[in-house]
Every structure is written in C-alpha cells, then in structure tokens.
Amino acid sequence: MKHARLAVLAGYGRFTFYRMDLAGKARIEGKGAGPGGFTLCQMDPEGDSCKTGEKPGPGPGGLTIYQRDPLEQARNTGKNPEYGGLTHCETSPAEQGSRGNTRPVPPLQALFREHGVDVVIHLAAQAGVRYSLENPEAYIDSNIVGFFNLLECCRHYPVRHLLYASSSSVYGNNQKAPFAVGDCVDHPVSLYAATKKSNELMAHTYSHLYRIPATGLRFFTVYGPYGRPDMAYFSFTKAILEDRPLKVFNNGDMYRDFTYIDDVVSGILPLIENSPALTTAGVPHKLYNIGNSRPEKLIAAIEDALGKKAVKEFHPMQPGDVYQTYADVSDLARDTGFTPSTPLKEGIRRFVAWYKGFYQGSRGD
Template sequence: MSKILVTGAAGFIGFHLVQALLARGDEVVGIDNLNDYYDVSLKHARLEQCGIYQKDLVPAVLTASVTNPAYQFAQLDLNNRHVLQQLFVDEGFERVCNLAAQAGVRYSLSNPSAYIEANISGFLNVLECCRHFKIKHLVYASSSSVYGLNKKMPFSVRDAAVHPISLYAASKKCNELMAHTYSHLFGIPTTGLRFFTVYGPWGRPDMALFLFTKAILENKRVDVYNHGNMRRDFTYIDDIVSGILQVLDTPACPDQTWDPQHPDPSTSSAPFRVHNLGRGLPVRLSDFISEIERNTGIKAKVNLLPIQDGDVEETFADIDSMASLAGYVPAVSIAEGVGKFVTWYLEFYGRGLAIPAAEKAAAV
C-alpha cells in the first residue's frame, strides 16, 4: 500500500489508473486542471465514477471522494507551482504518476504554446517537487509519437528517437531528456512510458475509435487519412493500466552494464528507464473500422483523405523491455476492445441517439 499522486486524474488513462490503484488498496490523490481541450462534462463524469462531484469542487483544494475514503481530488494546474509544492508537503507522497499533459498531435500545429506550458513547464514543476520531497519513483507519460521519422519497425526503445514531426512529440521527447537529467543529478528513479494509441471506454473524443464510432452512428462520413494506408498499434486501456501498475511497483535502477561508448537510450548509469507500452501488433485502420461496423451493425461511409501534417504512417511497439521487466503481456484483442468501447458509448451517450431510424435496430 502506497500513497500515490496521479496527475491528469480526470483524463482517460488517469481515470482508469485511479480506479485500479484504489481497487488494490493504495491511497490516491488526483489532480487535473479540467481544461476544455475536449468536453469537460466527460471529465466530470469520470470523476463522478470515483465519487468526486462537480458541486463539491473548490479550485486548488482537495475534495474527498464520497464513495472511497482513500481518494482525494483537486482541480489544480501543474503550473500553479506553490500550491503543488504545498500538496507534496501536506500529503507525503511515495510515488508519482504524471499523466497530465496537453494532448493531441494536430492541435499542436495551431496552439503550440499550450504544449510548452503544460508539457514542459508543468513537468518541470513535477520534477522539482520529486527532487525536493524524495519521491521513490516518478512514472510519466511519453508517447509513440517521439519516433517521428523513424521507419525501422518495430519501434524499439534502444533506437534513437530524435526526429519528431510535431511539437507534441518534441515535448514528450523533452520530458524524457528532462527526466534523465534529474535522475542523473539527484538520483530520482524515473520511468517514461511511450503509450501507443490507447483506446477503450471513457476514451478521449479526439481519438480515432471515438471519432469513427460517433460518425458511423450519426450516419456521417468517416475521415480516414493517408487514403486508408495507416496502421496503428492500438492498445486497450486495461493493458495500459496493467503496464503502468507493473512499472510503478518496479522503480528504475542504474543499469550496471550501461556503456557510455555505446549508449542505450532506454537505460542509463542513472536510475532511468524508458519503455514502449503497446500491444505489439499494428492494425490497419480499415480493419479497425470493420470492427466498429460489426459492433454497431452499420456500414461506415468512408472519406479517404491525404495524410495530415504531424501524422506518422505506422506505429508498431517493440514491448520486449516491458516483458523482461515485469512479464507484461497485453491480453485484450481488437475485437474484444472495440466491442467494449461501443457498448460503453451507446450506454453513456444514449442508445439510439443520432442513429438514423432505419438503422436503429441494427445498432441494438
């Protein structure tokens, strides 16, 4: 049993991680700035699942869950440095999982400053708190997008990832470099997890599965970029959370075999590690859409478009380092995962809403 801070706790991954930590008996404090990058009501709905209600929230003040005494939440931005420091003073965290970030590759093209403020300045404040309050392990979200122009498949943490093609990706690579610096200078165990296209119930509205499902149910065209020639290593949320828990429980240690003449970028002489966290099996977007069609009973109207700036054609995770560390084995198939998401979507947004009358029976 540990006391753990989860940043981004009202986000997709953070919400599921909080539930998993509470279920196994940990004491959890969650923070989130509840920004409006996407529908804030979805974030509040996630919080309600954990016993945190909007009417009870006071900015920068902890609110206790009404359903689980081991959970507290505060609406707090990572750039509110003094309040963040006081939270570390008051709560005495042992471990930190930093999932707070400005997400989205395409949004970084139009609003780059948001990524510097949230993903770099905010992360610096987390690192400083971990430094001064002797945190036993900092686990933080990186991204498969750091591989950028890399074409060698599968993506390996042992290969250099120094050619990002979006500011979002650059900010995540910067997080890894910042974490290594603090591990080297101050001995803070840090582990970065490069997430690969996470999907599942309560997911983000800007992600592919959510967008495709919504469009299909509303009888609208599904925008598919790169003329359908995209492949993604879709990873179900339960597998992601399982990997995070395994890593949280295994603080990074110095690699005694690390060779500065032939440096492995995923390890170090400092207590620093980076892992891919994916399924290890890329799926063509057309096959992914077929699973949504099968679960909704509705044929998609596909709109094929050119690839967008900042997008990569394929992601494919080499997950050997996670398997070696803690026996990580993704368990959820695409068919099972998409089915669970569609079931949740119909329950949450209302079965039949925006579905053409002739197709309602098929969707049921």
Template sequence: MSKATILVTGAAGFVGAFLTQRLLETTESVVIGFDNLNDYYDVRLKEDRLQMLKDAAGDSGRFVFVRGDLADADAVDAVFREHRPSIVVNLAAQAGVRYSIENPRAYIDSNLIGFFNILEACRAHPVEHLVYASSSSVYGTNEKVPYSTSDQVDNPVSLYAATKKSNELMAHSYASLYGIPSTGLRFFTVYGPMGRPDMAYFKFTDKIVRGEPIQIYNMGDMRRDFTYIDDIVTGVVNVMGKAPDESATGVRHKVYNIGNNQPESLLGFVETLERVLIEEGVISEPTKHELLPMQPGDVYQTYADVDELKQDFGFRPSTPLRDGLAKFARWYATSATAAAPRI
C-alpha cells in the same frame, strides 16, 4: 505500493482515471488526483470519470481530488508539501498531435513547464519513484519496425512528439543530477470506454452515428498499434512497483514501450469498429468513407517492441482489437456522455 500515498496527475483524464480506479480497487493506497479539468474536450466526460473514482473510493477517504494546473508551480509544490507522495505518476499533459499544430503554446505550458514543475517538486520533496507518460509519437519518421526504445528518436514530426521526447531527456537529467528514480512509458494509441473524443475511433463513431462520412487519411494506407486501456493500466501498475536499477552510467532512469505489438491497418480497424457498432445496436449500417492524403504531423505506422516490458515485468498487452472495440461500443450505446456534443 499496497499502502503508499500516490499522486496521479491527469486523474480526470482517460489513462489517469482508469489507473486511479485500479489502485483504489486493488490496493490500500491513498491516491491524490490532480487535474485542471480543461475544456480541450467535453468536461462532462471528465466529471463522469471523477464520479467513477469517488464511487470506487466510497467512504474510505482514500481518494483526494485537487483541481490545479501543472503550469502553476506553487499549486504543484503545495500538493507535494501537503500530501508527501512516495510515488508520482505524471499523466497530465496536453494531448493530440494535430492540435499541437493549431495551439502550440498549450503544449509548452503543460508538457514542458508543467513537467519541469513536477521534477522540481520531486527534487524538493523526494519520492521513491516518478513514472511519467511519454508517447509512441517520439519515433516520428523512423522506418525500422517494431519500434525499440534503443532506436534513435531525433526526428519528431509534431511539437507534441518533441515535448514528449523532451520529457524523457529532462527526467534523465534529474535522475542523474538529483537521484530521482524515473521511468518513462511510451504509450501506443490507447483506446477503450470513456476514452478521449479526439481519438480516431471516437470521432469515427460520432460521425457514423450521425450518418456523416468519415475521413481516412493517407488513402487508408496507415497502420496503428492499438492498445486497450486495461492493458495500459496493467503495464503502468507493474512499472510503478519497481523503480529502475542504476544503468551502466549510474542513472536510475528507464523507458519502456507499452503497445499491443500488433499493428492494424486503418481500413481493417474501421471495418471492425463498424461491425461491433452494428452488433451493439449503436448503428444499423456503415457510413461512407472519404480517402484523403496524409495529414501534417501524422506517421505511416506505429509498432511497439515490448520485449523489455515482458522481460522485466512478465507482462505484455494482449487484448484483441475486436474485444476492446466491442467494450467501447457497449459503453457508447449506454452512456449519456457519449451522446454529448464533441470538440
């Protein structure tokens, strides 16, 4: 992988940008970034991430950005045809559980049609490895914890989760029919500097800064496996370098969890966030909390079993929540983009 041509879709997104930066700084690979720069949240944040990538590449010419939409089959095929990537990391998707209730068509266009276009391009222009983002949301209402990739995931509670489970099934079928080695990664609540403003920690911070009360659902009785961005990126890079072996049925397809393996209570998370925001000078005091019922599409807890990730790659996420939130607070305190209007 040290001198590969790598296509990263969603390169201006949170995970995509930090993955691309890592590849530019630690390998000699050429990275083709593909993103439509949609306005689901403030585009200025995406532009800041792209500038970060241009700075990381310098004059090397190893970062090429292509603005395009996954739902545009011709645009996707053109990128494959021109650049001939050997590794593809598909991170582009319409994100957000609650937004899928309000605007379901965006999820069909990006997460289903867009992913189908990626699979078709990998079939027409063979690749060594396709890595794609799934989500902990696929576990839905499962009560058994920690969540294992061997668990049944047939009860999604949001369209977003349903599209991600569909991606796994689609990738498996293409691996079986056309021999495309594929690995799906179920991410668990990714957070950190330059993250998505629709995520709870970012929305809470915006409201706390404005002195507004924050809404905490299910009366605060929720648990999340928060995973710091650097751990997610390390996991993705490890997986990229090793395409899966054939399964017992002869299919080169595998799914892993990438999570911190340590769920945190939502109320404890809010207390930690407020503490580090005070320490970094972002706020002077906590704000009021509104305890509300569970929202449609939410689940009570997420908890990743990462034994397979540890076994196959010798790695498991380990950044403590307080350390990760402190890094986010430092970025928020100094970033002009962090003060931009929110969605």
C-alpha cells in the same frame, strides 16, 4: 513499497492530484480522465468516495477540447460503475483532490509538502498530434513547463519513484519496425512528439543530477471508454452512428498499434514497485513501450462492432501524422511478466457497448 504514499496526476492538459496509501484504502481517491483515472480504479476497485477540487476555468491548463460535458463530468465525478465502482462524490475542505494546472510551482509544492509522496504516476498532459498544430502554446505550457515544475517537486521533496507518460509519437517516421526503446528518436514530426521527447530528456537529466528514479512510459494509441473524443476510434463511432462520412487520411493506408486501456493499466501497475536499476552511466532512468505489438487498421473493427458500414471521404496524409506505429514490448514482458494482448476487435466491441450506454442509454451486449 507496501506502505508507500502514491500520487497519481491524471487528466488532459491539467491535473487532478490523488494521494493513496499502497498498503490499504485510498486516502484521497477519485476518477480522472484517461489512463490516470483507470489506474486509480484498478488500484482501489472498492473505493466509494471521490474527493475532487473545483472545476478549472478555461485557458492554459484548464479545460481544453478534450474536457467536454457530459463526458468530462462523468470522468471527474467517478460515476463509472463498470470501472471501479467509484459511485459517490463529494468535496471535503479538509481532504480533497486538488485540481489545477501544473504551473505555477507553489501549488504543486504545497501538495507535496502537505501530503507527502513516495511514488508519483504522472499521466496528466496535453495530448494529441493534430491539436498541437492549432494550439502549440498549450503543449509548451502543460507538457514542458508543467513537467519541469513536477520534476522540481520531486527534487525538493524526494520520491522513491517517478513514472511519467511519454508517447509512441517520439518515434516519428521510424522506418524500423517494431519500434524498440533503443531506436533513434531524434526526428519528431509534431510539436506534441517533441514535448514528449523533451520529457524523457528532462527526466533523465533530473535522474542523473538528483538521483530521482524515473520510468518513462511510451504509450501506443490508447483507446477505450471515457477516452478522448478527438481520437479516431471515438469520432468514427459517432460519425457512423449519425450517418456522417468519415474523414480518412492517407487514403486509408495507415496502421496503428492500438492498446486497450485495461492493458495500459496492467502494464503500469507492476512497474510502480519496480524502480529502475542504474544504467551503465549510473543513472536510475528507464523507458518502456506499452503497446499491443499489432499494427492494424481501425474502421473495419468499428463497422463490425456497430453492424453498420461507414461512408468514407479520403484525404491525403495530415501534417504531423505517421504511416504506422508498432511497439516492441520485449523489455516490458521481461521485467514485469506482462504483455498487452486485448485484440482490437474485442477492445472496440467493449468501447462501442460503453458508447451506446453512455450516449444512447443502451448498454448493448
């Protein structure tokens, strides 16, 4: 697929559409939130222009609790010199990234029709377990309806490969560890997890019916610079620096398989040109775990990076949470030769250095 045209949908709760030519420089390039934006920068690290559309308004598919200035502005303008050098941004009427909800269908269809797409990397979704308890409609709107609309575009404007984000949340309270893609995932414990399991079923169905090669990526607790401020590593860092107590759930007895953002991107890239082979049922669909294979506690790593102890308030387990996550990445290693390996202590050190630079004006070491 050397000359394939690539579309990356990036963002939380809404998408930014970027079209790139895998043979060379990006035709439309940019920096979005989360793994999508980092994937773009890794693919075109010398990119010097970011083409974006208008900032969305509030409401379903628009800005959510995860899009907060100045962090939102930095994500969307590409002014992140340590991650890809996308330092200049402007809007071009003739050629621009298109920002909006993944619904209704016509805008998405127009993008596929006008730009032409061979490969789709769909990393735009409404993320987060706890927020799904507060605003469930946003998850149905973005993760179910939005994903359906994208699948319809891949059906009517055939693509060579669709890669889409799933989540370790699909495993629920899995008692078997590590979690393997063949494990039972029929018992989600949050609506967010249910929407991600639904995505896998929907993608499999479209792969079966319309022969759309599709690969689902079960991400395990992705963390790093420009991440979601609601996530524990982000909010804990902020609280410790501000001398505020941390809300620690399940009395601190929780473990997560933390995966640094650079490892996530390194896991995605080799899969782009690795379309799934037919299953024994004749379906071109495959799932992978992308995790660090190390369930760990978080607070000590943050304390070490900050050189400061946390004040803790212990609380019982919250609804929708799970005791641990733990990825079996043997399939990913076998098929790509890559295994995520950034230690939590090192990843948190990098995050804290970024955080201080972004919010306090000091880059640190």
